[in-house]
Amino acid sequence: RIVVLDFGAQYRQLIARRVREAHVYCEVLPAATPAAEVLARNPRGIIFSGGPASVYAPGAPRPDPELYRSGVPILGICYGLQVMAYQFGGRVEAAGQREYGGRKLEVRDWSDLFAGLEASGPLEVWMSHGDHVVEPPQGFEVIASTEAAPVAAVRHRERPLYGVQFHPEVSHTPQGTAVIRNFLYRVCGVHGLWQMSTFLENQVEALRRRIGQERVVLGLSGGVDSSVTAALLDRAVGDRLTCIFVDHGLLREGEVEEVREAFAFLGDRLVVVDARERFLAGLEGVVDPEEKRRRIGNAFIRVFEEEARKLGPVRFLAQGTLYPDVIESGDPGQAGGPAPAASVIKSHHNVGGLPADMAMELVEPLRELFKDEVRELARELGLPQRLIGRHPFPGPGLAVRILGPVEPQSLQIVRRADAIVREELERAGLHDEVWQAFAVLTPLRTVGVMGDGRTYGYLVAVRAVTSVDGMTADWARLPHPVLERMASRITGEIAEVNRVVYDITSKPPGTIEWE
Numbered sequence: 001r002i003v004v005l006d007f008g009a010q011y012r013q014l015i016a017r018r019v020r021e022a023h024v025y026c027e028v029l030p031a032a033t034p035a036a037e038v039l040a041r042n043p044r045g046i047i048f049s050g051g052p053a054s055v056y057a058p059g060a061p062r063p064d065p066e067l068y069r070s071g072v073p074i075l076g077i078c079y080g081l082q083v084m085a086y087q088f089g090g091r092v093e094a095a096g097q098r099e100y101g102g103r104k105l106e107v108r109d110w111s112d113l114f115a116g117l118e119a120s121g122p123l124e125v126w127m128s129h130g131d132h133v134v135e136p137p138q139g140f141e142v143i144a145s146t147e148a149a150p151v152a153a154v155r156h157r158e159r160p161l162y163g164v165q166f167h168p169e170v171s172h173t174p175q176g177t178a179v180i181r182n183f184l185y186r187v188c189g190v191h192g193l194w195q196m197s198t199f200l201e202n203q204v205e206a207l208r209r210r211i212g213q214e215r216v217v218l219g220l221s222g223g224v225d226s227s228v229t230a231a232l233l234d235r236a237v238g239d240r241l242t243c244i245f246v247d248h249g250l251l252r253e254g255e256v257e258e259v260r261e262a263f264a265f266l267g268d269r270l271v272v273v274d275a276r277e278r279f280l281a282g283l284e285g286v287v288d289p290e291e292k293r294r295r296i297g298n299a300f301i302r303v304f305e306e307e308a309r310k311l312g313p314v315r316f317l318a319q320g321t322l323y324p325d326v327i328e329s330g331d332p333g334q335a336g337g338p339a340p341a342a343s344v345i346k347s348h349h350n351v352g353g354l355p356a357d358m359a360m361e362l363v364e365p366l367r368e369l370f371k372d373e374v375r376e377l378a379r380e381l382g383l384p385q386r387l388i389g390r391h392p393f394p395g396p397g398l399a400v401r402i403l404g405p406v407e408p409q410s411l412q413i414v415r416r417a418d419a420i421v422r423e424e425l426e427r428a429g430l431h432d433e434v435w436q437a438f439a440v441l442t443p444l445r446t447v448g449v450m451g452d453g454r455t456y457g458y459l460v461a462v463r464a465v466t467s468v469d470g471m472t473a474d475w476a477r478l479p480h481p482v483l484e485r486m487a488s489r490i491t492g493e494i495a496e497v498n499r500v501v502y503d504i505t506s507k508p509p510g511t512i513e514w515e
């Protein structure tokens, strides 16, 4: 097995996931776990994650230096490299300006970490750091550099210790998986057998054990996540599952009908609740995105509770929460113990907004998975491709795509604009090329001209991104004719809108949604 020491990185679980993709079992432990405890697990290799701290900051997490003497191979990533360099007496400094984005890596040594990658030319790597190592510590040699970071990858001359300043775990480092595999296979000498089919069997078994003869209710949204959760639970506990679909009025055009159709086989185990007015009333005058999420999250759970109560005693509430939802809400429950939580970015409603007095126990079988893993699981479960390929849609729905208060009129505008964006994307055959594509309604009004008259209408932004897991993303290079059709239809068919812009921000520094 491999142990990942968690220094509080935004990307910590991505590392674990890359290791799992290489079919090697892996466990995440807090940064300061004593060497004896780490070594008691018999790891074949250790990876230090990145982290937000500076090595000189008071209380900055440090690994037990005993680990360096254990002979177990270590790979430090970003902060993991810096802390290793620091502990070996190297010089770490603030890089002047925070560096993030794609960089070209000049590799000096194509053995071990970079073995087999020569043919790919200069490697494209993703940087995201404030500090960097300016001088390699004693005993280390530099094996790769970039223009801004001369010490971008190092290796100890005698011991199996490696460090990289870039992030091999994110999808924007195209050869990153290969670098991690090289560490696992070549340096640590492990080969493993971890697979999605094993995950499926284990989860079904675990759900059976946990739920026993009790009943479970699931919030179905029509998206991949909750559908997979439903299929998993259906397999595990069959009749003891009831699915509740809440129409909160923040859904896309045609969605309620689609869900009714797709899950018709559930018969009366599918309950559709019309709660549109209740959610709208609860959102009146709310502008702050986190407040919107909190209110929607609370209302959601309340509606479930009311509906579930009608079913008689139900002990469990299932949700299709994914790992990115967990990590971006800064939920510390995952890394096992008092690991530093990743900085809170957005409290996704299905995690951050849970009321403290909720009367049901949560079941979240997908909590460890990323979106593409869920799609793989969906295939494993035999779900239809149409459903598997669906773009993700946020739980709080269109509410976080209206900057400003959610009102019947703004909802109507954004819903129509969204439908146009999706229709045109579909028509161009580009649906599967992008991760998400949607419209955002801004409260900005701009001057326009229509016929002979001046208009003063709303500004709609179109956003389309490519991504592998939602953690990082790039704006989609949609063909101009497609953008043109979207813009002319939106301004032509929605009277209140007279201007359309296209969002060309990547994540980071932006997020996918605007709120």
Ligand code: XMP
Binding pocket: 293, 325, 328, 346, 347, 348, 349, 350, 392, 393, 394, 395, 396, 400, 436, 470, 471, 507, 510, 511, 512, 513, 514, 515
């Ligand atoms: P961001 O905007 O954080 O989005 O880059 C990453 C992914 O998460 C979705 N998202 C949400 N999903 N509840 C959800 O269930 C939310 O509050 C929420 N906010 C964002 C987003 O659509 C993207 O796929």
